Amino acid sequence: MSKFISEYKKKTKTSAKIFAKSAKLHVNGVSHNIRFYEPYPFVVKSSLGKNLIDVDNNKYTDYWMGHWSLILGHGPKVVKDSLKKQIEKSWMYGTVNEQTVKLSEMISKAVPVAEKIRYVTSGTEATMYAVRLARSVTGKKIIAKIDGGWHGYTSDLLKSVNWPFSESESSGVVNEEKIISIPYNDLEGSLKILKKHAKNLAGVIIEPVLGGGGCIPAKPDYLKGIQEFVHKNNALFILDEIVTGFRFRYGCLYPTMKLDPDIVTLGKIVGGGMAIGVMCGKKEIMEFADTTGKKKSERSYVGGGTFSANPASMVTGYATLNSLKSKKSIYSKINSLGDLARKEITRAFDGKVAVTGKGSLFMTHFLQNGISEIINSTQVSKCDTQMLQKYHFKMIAHDGIFFLPGKLGAISDAHSKADIKKIVLASENF
Numbered sequence: 001m002s003k004f005i006s007e008y009k010k011k012t013k014t015s016a017k018i019f020a021k022s023a024k025l026h027v028n029g030v031s032h033n034i035r036f037y038e039p040y041p042f043v044v045k046s047s048l049g050k051n052l053i054d055v056d057n058n059k060y061t062d063y064w065m066g067h068w069s070l071i072l073g074h075g076p077k078v079v080k081d082s083l084k085k086q087i088e089k090s091w092m093y094g095t096v097n098e099q100t101v102k103l104s105e106m107i108s109k110a111v112p113v114a115e116k117i118r119y120v121t122s123g124t125e126a127t128m129y130a131v132r133l134a135r136s137v138t139g140k141k142i143i144a145k146i147d148g149g150w151h152g153y154t155s156d157l158l159k160s161v162n163w164p165f166s167e168s169e170s171s172g173v174v175n176e177e178k179i180i181s182i183p184y185n186d187l188e189g190s191l192k193i194l195k196k197h198a199k200n201l202a203g204v205i206i207e208p209v210l211g212g213g214g215c216i217p218a219k220p221d222y223l224k225g226i227q228e229f230v231h232k233n234n235a236l237f238i239l240d241e242i243v244t245g246f247r248f249r250y251g252c253l254y255p256t257m258k259l260d261p262d263i264v265t266l267g268k269i270v271g272g273g274m275a276i277g278v279m280c281g282k283k284e285i286m287e288f289a290d291t292t293g294k295k296k297s298e299r300s301y302v303g304g305g306t307f308s309a310n311p312a313s314m315v316t317g318y319a320t321l322n323s324l325k326s327k328k329s330i331y332s333k334i335n336s337l338g339d340l341a342r343k344e345i346t347r348a349f350d351g352k353v354a355v356t357g358k359g360s361l362f363m364t365h366f367l368q369n370g371i372s373e374i375i376n377s378t379q380v381s382k383c384d385t386q387m388l389q390k391y392h393f394k395m396i397a398h399d400g401i402f403f404l405p406g407k408l409g410a411i412s413d414a415h416s417k418a419d420i421k422k423i424v425l426a427s428e429n430f
Helices: 002-011 013-025 077-089 098-110 123-138 187-196 220-232 283-289 311-326 329-349 377-381 385-399 417-429
Strands: 044-048 051-054 059-062 116-120 142-146 179-182 201-206 236-240 263-267 277-281 353-358 361-366
Touching: 002 013, 002 385, 077 311, 098 116, 098 277, 098 311, 116 123, 116 283, 123 142, 123 201, 123 236, 123 263, 123 277, 123 283, 179 187, 187 220, 201 220, 220 236, 277 283, 311 329, 329 353, 329 361, 329 417, 361 385, 385 417
Parallel strands: 142 179, 142 201, 201 236, 236 263
Antiparallel strands: 044 051, 051 059, 116 277, 263 277, 353 361
């Protein structure tokens, strides 16, 4: 590892200087916890297509892809042109605009449950409002989530994110007793816990592919079983498709699993690289957020924010979704590249790793402690996470390939089969 750190430092001297300034001004030098890694993150000056360019003019093939939001790649012309056109008219109105209507029409046609929509500017806000709405609709307080499930930094869901799941995630968090956690892909174990809280259960929130928790797809029967229990007990079934929405197909993942969610949260891809969060759901549920003529006790106070539905985010989202709708072959391309990556990385490590994921998302786990498969975050925590960090850092320092160390990779339309072959070669060398 010291060899790779030395190599990295030699080629990122300008980044080191700039990051030293950043460290004096910002907490840990960054504005998102996961963006820091040792010895320091390189500083990006530009990006295009599949590449990031740092301030020392090093080029990296990127698989972090803007927190997995850039499915068309960095700076695609169609999105850039739409943004330029909008900026000429201005980028912030703070009022109703037609651009929002156009994006919502597109989302509602692609996502059946999106009978009513409310925009915010982050995924954290979308999930925060989703669980508030569930409590308003049901009159109950308990929200269930998954061990290892990540729904942003809202206090309503900041529990059981990182191993050990029994420990509090943060000081300063209150009402943790109103959040319960259930084991992923374990229906019997989950139902056993849910039954204890059935009378006061407002809803369950689940990702159909556990993103930050290890890039693990949910078993369809698991999600169906949870949904059945939730609806039988007059609670809401909330799907967090912030990562998965428009990632594997044009629309959400849940229709392919024959699910009937009450609320779906979206983000990332639907903003086309600009700030966005979306809460959408069945009309009779979303209407609880309508404050018109209601007493405080009758309403679910779901706002938005100063920058919600700003025209810049609306047009970049529309341009992205329109591109995906017009050229659905993008999905067959990137999903097949994901299949290739999982297959060939597994082969390169000859039984030492398990590569999880679905479609264009993938993550490598270095097996140890008797773990032979990965179907939940507990198993992820028992893998050699330090080796994963070394693997990713080696690719940054030596191979010009960027994964945010320890995180999953996302393939975009800008990537090619040759790029996957480079990852495989780098894996073999590692």
